[in-house]
Structures are given as structure tokens and as C-alpha cells.
Amino acid sequence: MIMSVREALRRALDEEMARDENVVLIGEEVAQYHGAYKVSQGLLEKYGPLRVIDTPISEEGFTGVGIGAAMAGLRPVVEWMTLNFSLQALDQTYNNASKMLYMSGGQINVPVVFRGPNGPAEYLSAQHSQGLQSIYSHCPGLKVVAPSTPADFLGLLKSSIRDNNPVVFLESELMYSLRGEVPEEEYLIPLGKGAVRREGSDVTLIGFSKPIYLLLEAAERLEKEGVDAEVIDLRTLRPLDEELIYRSVEKTNRCVVVDEAWPYASVGSHISWLVSYDCFDFLDAPVELVSQEDVPVPYNHRLELAALPSVDKILEAVKRVTYRS
Amino acid sequence: MEKALREQFTGEFLLSLLEKMLLIRRFEEKASQAYGLRKIGGFLHLYIGQEATGVGAVAAIDQSVDYVLTAYRDHGIALALGMKPGVLMAELYGKETGCSRGKGGSMHFFDVKKNFLGGNGIVGAHIPLATGVGLKIRNKNERGVVLCFFGDGAIHQGSFHESLNMAQIWGLPVLYICENNQYGMGTDFRRVSAVTDFTILGQSYDIKGKQVNGMDVLEVYQAVKEQVEQIREVKRPGFLEIKTYRYKGHSMSDPAKYRTREELEAYRQQDPVLLLKVKLLNGGVLTEEKFLQMDSVARRKSEEAALYAERSPDPSLESLYEDVYKT
Numbered sequence: 001m002i003m004s005v006r007e008a009l010r011r012a013l014d015e016e017m018a019r020d021e022n023v024v025l026i027g028e029e030v031a032q033y034h035g036a037y038k039v040s041q042g043l044l045e046k047y048g049p050l051r052v053i054d055t056p057i058s059e060e061g062f063t064g065v066g067i068g069a070a071m072a073g074l075r076p077v078v079e080w081m082t083l084n085f086s087l088q089a090l091d092q093t094y095n096n097a098s099k100m101l102y103m104s105g106g107q108i109n110v111p112v113v114f115r116g117p118n119g120p121a122e123y124l125s126a127q128h129s130q131g132l133q134s135i136y137s138h139c140p141g142l143k144v145v146a147p148s149t150p151a152d153f154l155g156l157l158k159s160s161i162r163d164n165n166p167v168v169f170l171e172s173e174l175m176y177s178l179r180g181e182v183p184e185e186e187y188l189i190p191l192g193k194g195a196v197r198r199e200g201s202d203v204t205l206i207g208f209s210k211p212i213y214l215l216l217e218a219a220e221r222l223e224k225e226g227v228d229a230e231v232i233d234l235r236t237l238r239p240l241d242e243e244l245i246y247r248s249v250e251k252t253n254r255c256v257v258v259d260e261a262w263p264y265a266s267v268g269s270h271i272s273w274l275v276s277y278d279c280f281d282f283l284d285a286p287v288e289l290v291s292q293e294d295v296p297v298p299y300n301h302r303l304e305l306a307a308l309p310s311v312d313k314i315l316e317a318v319k320r321v322t323y324r325s
Numbered sequence: 326m327e328k329a330l331r332e333q334f335t336g337e338f339l340l341s342l343l344e345k346m347l348l349i350r351r352f353e354e355k356a357s358q359a360y361g362l363r364k365i366g367g368f369l370h371l372y373i374g375q376e377a378t379g380v381g382a383v384a385a386i387d388q389s390v391d392y393v394l395t396a397y398r399d400h401g402i403a404l405a406l407g408m409k410p411g412v413l414m415a416e417l418y419g420k421e422t423g424c425s426r427g428k429g430g431s432m433h434f435f436d437v438k439k440n441f442l443g444g445n446g447i448v449g450a451h452i453p454l455a456t457g458v459g460l461k462i463r464n465k466n467e468r469g470v471v472l473c474f475f476g477d478g479a480i481h482q483g484s485f486h487e488s489l490n491m492a493q494i495w496g497l498p499v500l501y502i503c504e505n506n507q508y509g510m511g512t513d514f515r516r517v518s519a520v521t522d523f524t525i526l527g528q529s530y531d532i533k534g535k536q537v538n539g540m541d542v543l544e545v546y547q548a549v550k551e552q553v554e555q556i557r558e559v560k561r562p563g564f565l566e567i568k569t570y571r572y573k574g575h576s577m578s579d580p581a582k583y584r585t586r587e588e589l590e591a592y593r594q595q596d597p598v599l600l601l602k603v604k605l606l607n608g609g610v611l612t613e614e615k616f617l618q619m620d621s622v623a624r625r626k627s628e629e630a631a632l633y634a635e636r637s638p639d640p641s642l643e644s645l646y647e648d649v650y651k652t
Contacts, residue, residue: 024464067454096450096451101650102428103428105428
């Protein structure tokens with residue numbers, strides 16, 4: 001069946017809440033307002049105010065509440081209205097959620113999911129338009145998921161809720177209305193497994209989340225130029241499907257990584273390093289990284305577009321790795 | 326007064342409070358000594374002087390259903406909860422046999438079987454966690470109450486204020502206990518607080534609170550018991566400010582020069598162990614001889630704990646990557 005990302009997320013929450021009464025949804029506007037992005041529409045009516053919980057604007061507090069409840073046996077899904085606001089709660093994810101299992105010597109695990117829109121959107125300016133995947137992927141003890149299709153959103157959110165670890169689940173404001181085919185029957189996608197979105201033999205294009213669509217468009221344009229690109233969707237950033245990446249690069253010998261975050265110490269730069277190091281003998285060119293420009297996102301649309309990864313920037317990078325410039 | 330004491334409490338109960346306070350005192354003295362010998366590293370936040378708070382509060386709960394969370398000054402509360410001194414000392418030594426397998430250290434004592442969820446090293450960061458445990462109790466319709474201890478240094482953190490607000494609007498069974506030992510590291514709380522009576526802060530969230538003399542273990546016990554019973558019944562949070570005092574610095578690296586010798590001496594006169602001892606002597610529950618015997622047992626247990634820690638193995642190198650993720 002065809003459904004939007006918003007509906008896929010809602011279905012995942014609904015199915016998991018129906019399956020396990022320990023699953024609760026906590027966040028700003030998730031209950032009576034039906035979610036700032038309408039993801040949780042109808043859940044309050046179905047599961048009641050004990051399980052779909054509106055919070056005050058207290059990111060640190062309610063994120064910690066989710067973690068504490070998880071430590072004591074619930075499986076909370078904490079909605080951050082946007083990942084930008086999650087920085088208020090970073091102490092809770094970094095110092096509590098991610099480390100509790102380790103510093104308790106394996107006694108206490110934290111099965112909580114933090115989810116919400118991440119990454120640049122449109123006309124939102126610097127504080128509301130940032131990709132924070134690097135911050136969350138940096139920290140051991142957290143898992144980080146960044147899907148790109150409705151089917152993946154469904155299968156990966158369900159797996160995230162069932163996972164026994166804290167999972168940061170990255171969505172995107174510009175993707176909630178994106179529609180796609182989703183299986184009718186219940187299904188799960190394991191965390192840590194990427195997907196090949198397009199097979200090719202000349203260059204490997206690696207990305208995740210919204211930029212996958214830039215990569216697919218770039219691959220189509222490259223096809224017309226006689227370049228056969230393989231597109232890899234990582235889907236999970238931690239644990240990372242390194243196998244899939246290396247297998248592809250060993251075949252194509254060329255690699256372009258795309259990441260909407262800043263280039264400095266990012267997921268994209270880390271993957272570029274991994275490929276450079278582990279595929280050194282197979283590479284015919286240095287790995288290219290297409291990232292957001294190293295500036296806060298500006299409001300002016302012309303500047304905004306110039307700051308973000310684009311199909312043109314990807315094509316330029318492919319030209320460099322294929323020595324066609 | 327002595328008669329009243331014996332009417333209210335059994336001798337056995339009174340002696341058990343004294344026994345626990347003595348054990349904490351001697352355990353920490355031993356830990357302090359081991360720190361001096363560099364057997365223990367890192368920070369070591371001693372509880373000496375505050376024993377009545379942890380012991381009195383823990384005595385007032387039902388450990389089979391209630392939960393306890395605290396911050397980095399956690400040794401005393403762990404002992405009050407009945408964790409084994411050897412296992413705790415081994416954790417301080419960073420050994421495999423420690424309660425957190427040597428990966429937590431002084432600030433991260435945990436015992437999930439005793440509903441003790443830490444042990445947290447960030448000022449104020451565990452207050453929302455305790456609130457979340459309260460949410461779980463609410464959702465499961467359980468009897469339990471959460472005791473959440475924190476210091477006067479944590480009370481101005483947003484995490485405290487956010488937590489009290491949510492606990493009140495959702496009716497969560499959490500007793501927030503501010504152990505006001507009067508110094509947030511080296512800063513006198515009066516210098517950094519707009520109010521000196523912290524119960525006013527609870528009142529902003531419509532949570533009635535009470536100030537308690539934390540040098541008197543029986544006063545602590547009664548105040549906590551009263552609050553816990555009330556919370557169990559009405560399913561609302563509570564708040565206590567327990568006025569206490571730490572004899573030592575914030576941690577072992579702090580010589581505590583920000584306070585006077587006279588002040589310290591004045592508090593030694595109302596030492597929680599001494600206060601209870603005098604009461605029990607006057608009440609005929611205790612003899613000087615019995616006290617000395619109890620004290621020597623506490624010393625012996627602490628010695629044995631150190632010996633156990635000393636003889637325990639380091640964690641294996643293979644354990645480095647264990648417990649990062651739960652399978």
C-alpha cells in the first residue's frame with residue numbers, strides 16, 4: 001500500500017503500542033494537538049493519557065523522564081519537536097542514556113527511542129536547520145537511525161522500539177509527506193543494515209536520509225553521461241553497515257559520500273576516512289565528501305541553497321573521482 | 326524523653342540505625358585512607374557527617390517496592406540500602422568484583438536488585454531519571470515511591486525545576502530530598518540562592534515541603550516516613566530539605582578552606598553518630614561497652630572490605646568493550 005512517512009511512523013507507533021503496553025509516547029504536543037507534525041494523530045484517543053503524554057516545554061526534563069522510565073522497565077518513545085531542541089537535553093542522552101549500561105556494569109539498560117525531525121529544511125534559518133547526526137553518532141552506547149523511505153521508516157522505527165538500547169531516530173521535516181510503497185503485513189528492518197538503492201559499477205554514492213533523493217537524481221543524470229553509479233542508503237549510522245560500503249567500493253573503485261551536516265568531524269568525514277583506510281588498495285581516486293558548507297544555514301533562499309548539498313555538487317564530485325573534469 | 330523513645334521504637338531498630346551510621350563512618354574513613362595510598366583514584370566524595378540523612382531515609386521505605394536514586398556522594402546511601410561493603414570497596418578500587426564491575430567507580434554505585442539506580446556524576450542529571458521512575462510506577466499502578474537525593478548545589482538546575490513541575494502535573498510518587506550540606510563544592514549556598522529556605526522552591530510547584538534537622542537520624546526517619554506514607558496515599562510528589570553538614574571537603578581534592586574551624590567544631594558537637602549514641606545511652610538501649618563493640622565490628626567490616634578489594638582481580642581487558650550495547 002502507498003503511504004506517507006508520517007503515516008508510516010504513526011502505524012509503527014500504533015502497532016508497537018498495541019503489541020506492548022510498556023511503550024509510551026512522551027513529548028511536546030504529542031497528545032491533544034496530535035503531534036507538531038501530526039505523526040501521533042489518533043493515538044491519544046486510542047491509548048489514553050497515561051500512554052500518550054503531553055509535556056511542558058522542558059526538553060531536558062522530559063528526555064530524562066523517558067530515560068528514567070526506561071531504566072525502570074517502560075519502553076518510552078520520546079518525541080523531540082525538532083532535533084534542534086534536543087540540544088537542551090544533550091546531557092541526558094550523552095551522560096545518562098548512552099552510558100548507563102556501561103557504568104552500571106551491565107545492570108541497567110535503557111530501551112528508549114528519541115525521535116523527531118533533523119536536518120536542514122527551508123527558510124528556517126540557523127537555529128532550526130541543522131543536521132545533528134554527527135553529535136549523536138559520535139557517542140558510544142547510542143544507536144542512530146536515519147531512514148529515507150516510508151517502508152524503512154516503518155520497519156526501522158518498529159525495530160528501534162524493540163531494541164534494548166537508546167536509539168536516536170532521525171526524521172526530516174521535508175519528508176513527512178513523502179509517499180511510497182509499504183508492505184501490508186507486519187515487518188521489521190534490522191538496525192545496522194544498509195540498502196543498495198541503485199546498482200552500478202562506476203562509482204559508489206553513499207548517503208542517508210533526505211539526500212538519498214539527491215543521489216538518485218544525480219545517478220540518473222550520470223547515466224545519461226555514460227556513468228553507472230551505485231547508490232547506497234546507510235539507513236543506520238550506528239551500527240554502520242561497513243560491509244555493504246566496502247563491497248560496493250571494491251567493485252566501483254570510486255566513492256562520493258554525502259552528508260547534510262557540516263564537514264568537520266562528521267558522519268560523512270568519518271565514512272570517508274573509513275573507506276580511504278579500509279579500501280585503500282581498491283581506490284582509483286581520493287574519496288570525495290559533499291557536505292553542508294561550513295557555515296550556519298542562512299535565511300535567504302539563494303544563500304540557503306548554496307549552503308546545502310545539491311545534485312550539481314554531487315555531479316562535480318563524481319567528475320573529480322572519475323577524472324572527467 | 327527517654328521513655329518516649331522506647332515507646333516509639335524498638336531497641337533493635339534504634340541499634341540498627343546506629344550500626345549503619347557507624348559502618349558508613351568507618352567505611353569512608355577506610356576509603357579515605359586507601360585514597361591516600363593511591364589505591365583509589367578519581368574523585369572520592371565522602372558522606373561523613375551526613376550519615377543520618379541516608380540511614381534515616383532508607384529506614385523509612387519499603388525496599389521491595391521503593392526506588393532510590395542519588396548523585397555522586399553515594400557510598401553512604403548504598404551501605405544504608407544494605408549493599409555489601411566489600412563489593413562497594415572493590416568498586417572504589419576499580420575491581421571486577423565491584424558493584425559496577427570496576428567501570429563505574431565512586432560516583433556510579435548501582436544495585437538493580439535493591440532498586441538502587443545510582444550513583445550519578447552530573448549535578449542534577451538524575452532528578453529527571455527519578456521522575457521517570459515515578460512515571461513507570463504510576464503507569465503500572467504500583468505501590469512504590471522514589472527517593473531522589475540531591476545536594477543544595479543541584480537545586481538551581483533546570484532539571485530540578487522541570488522535574489518538580491512534571492511530577493506535580495502528572496501526580497508522580499517521588500520524594501525529592503535536598504541534602505543541604507550547605508556547600509556546593511566551595512560555595513556557601515546562601516551566596517548563590519535567592520532563598521535560603523528551599524521549601525519555598527517546592528511551593529512554586531504546589532509541593533508542600535519541610536525542613537528537617539539532618540543531624541538527627543530519628544527526625545529524618547520520621548519526616549521521610551510521614552512523606553512516603555502520604556505520597557503512597559495521595560500519589561503526589563513530596564519535598565524535604567534535610568539540613569546536614571559534611572565534615573570533609575567536597576571531594577578528596579578539596580581542603581575545605583572556605584569554612585572556619587569554629588563552624589566545623591560546632592557541627593562535631595552535634596555529630597549524628599554522637600547524638601544517637603547519647604540518646605540511646607540515656608534511653609537505656611545502649612551501654613558504652615556495647616557501643617565500642619559495635620564500632621569495632623564496623624571497623625572490622627571496613628578492613629575486610631579493603632582486603633577483599635585488594636585481593637580482587639582487575640577487570641579483564643576483554644571487558645573493555647562489554648556492556649556498551651545490550652543485545
